[in-house]
Amino acid sequence: MKIASFNINGIKARSAALGRWLDEAQPDLVVLQEIKSTDEAFPREVIEERGYNLETHGQKGFNGVAILSKHPLEDVTRGLPGDESDTQARWIEATVGGPTHALRVCGLYLPNGNPVELDSEGQPKGGGKYAYKLDWMARMEARLRELMALEMPLALMGDYNIIPQAEDATRPDAWRDDALFLLPSREAFRRMINLGLTDAFRACTSGPGHYTFWDYQAGAFERNDGIRIDHILLNAYAADLLIDCRIDTEVRAGEKPSDHVPIWAELAL
DNA sequence: ATGGTAGCACGGCTA
Numbered sequence: 168m169k170i171a172s173f174n175i176n177g178i179k180a181r182s183a184a185l186g187r188w189l190d191e192a193q194p195d196l197v198v199l200q201e202i203k204s205t206d207e208a209f210p211r212e213v214i215e216e217r218g219y220n221l222e223t224h225g226q227k228g229f230n231g232v233a234i235l236s237k238h239p240l241e242d243v244t245r246g247l248p249g250d251e252s253d254t255q256a257r258w259i260e261a262t263v264g265g266p267t268h269a270l271r272v273c274g275l276y277l278p279n280g281n282p283v284e285l286d287s288e289g290q291p292k293g294g295g296k297y298a299y300k301l302d303w304m305a306r307m308e309a310r311l312r313e314l315m316a317l318e319m320p321l322a323l324m325g326d327y328n329i330i331p332q333a334e335d336a337t338r339p340d341a342w343r344d345d346a347l348f349l350l351p352s353r354e355a356f357r358r359m360i361n362l363g364l365t366d367a368f369r370a371c372t373s374g375p376g377h378y379t380f381w382d383y384q385a386g387a388f389e390r391n392d393g394i395r396i397d398h399i400l401l402n403a404y405a406a407d408l409l410i411d412c413r414i415d416t417e418v419r420a421g422e423k424p425s426d427h428v429p430i431w432a433e434l435a436l
Numbered sequence: 437a438t439g440g441t442a443g444c445a446c447g448g449c450t451a
Binding site for chain 1 (some may be wrong): 439440441442443444445449450451
């Protein structure tokens with residue numbers, strides 16, 4: 168089973184590009200981020216006409232996530248638990264059955280967190296975007312602790328807005344004080360990894376020069392000035408089934424591309 | 437310090 172994550176940056180503007188990639192890559196399951204659409208306005212045709220089931224968790228204008236799958240999706244839940252007042256659409260879960268095992272999938276769009284606002288003590292300012300990011304990550308860790316009790320394969324994938332290490336950026340110095348690379352961000356990411364998750368990409372490929380995002384501005388892609396912030400994390404049941412994980416870099420050179428490219432993993436299930 | 441680009445939706449926010 169080939170599973171993938173793609174920050175589509177606006178599904179209405181990206182239907183053609185998504186269709187081209189689906190035809191080429193033939194994934195079994197995809198989580199999308201930044202659909203920037205309500206559920207009602209989502210252009211479902213491009214997905215459904217290719218034989219995918221579709222579950223959306225949308226929002227007007229910003230954010231929004233979705234799961235598409237050739238196999239039926241079961242036990243779909245929407246929203247990250249832990250804060251009833253949080254109205255941002257950034258989390259969706261579903262279970263998909265393969266020939267041999269079922270897989271629990273979480274599709275996530277982790278908050279960006281910029282601008283970083285700190286108080287006089289150097290702590291994230293309450294109500295600010297960086298505090299929201301760290302609060303959201305704490306809630307994700309709590310949900311992950313529940314999911315780790317499931318004795319079945321688990322994949323958490325999406326736009327994490329986290330640069331895990333310096334080698335995951337062309338110019339790490341440029342990101343030193345950015346919410347994507349600040350130490351508290353990377354510590355919160357590592358805490359989740361340390362609960363027993365495998366970074367599928369790093370299980371298959373080491374070294375610098377592998378990115379999933381290039382800014383639209385200043386010709387970042389042409390200069391290969393990128394960052395690796397879209398990740399597929401697997402629990403041990405899923406990591407034991409990992410065959411390969413790759414980034415579809417060439418998608419960024421296509422017509423009217425998203426600023427992110429897809430990342431996918433092949434699992435033996 | 438600014439401006440550089442893009443999406444949504446039509447003004448300004450988000451990234």
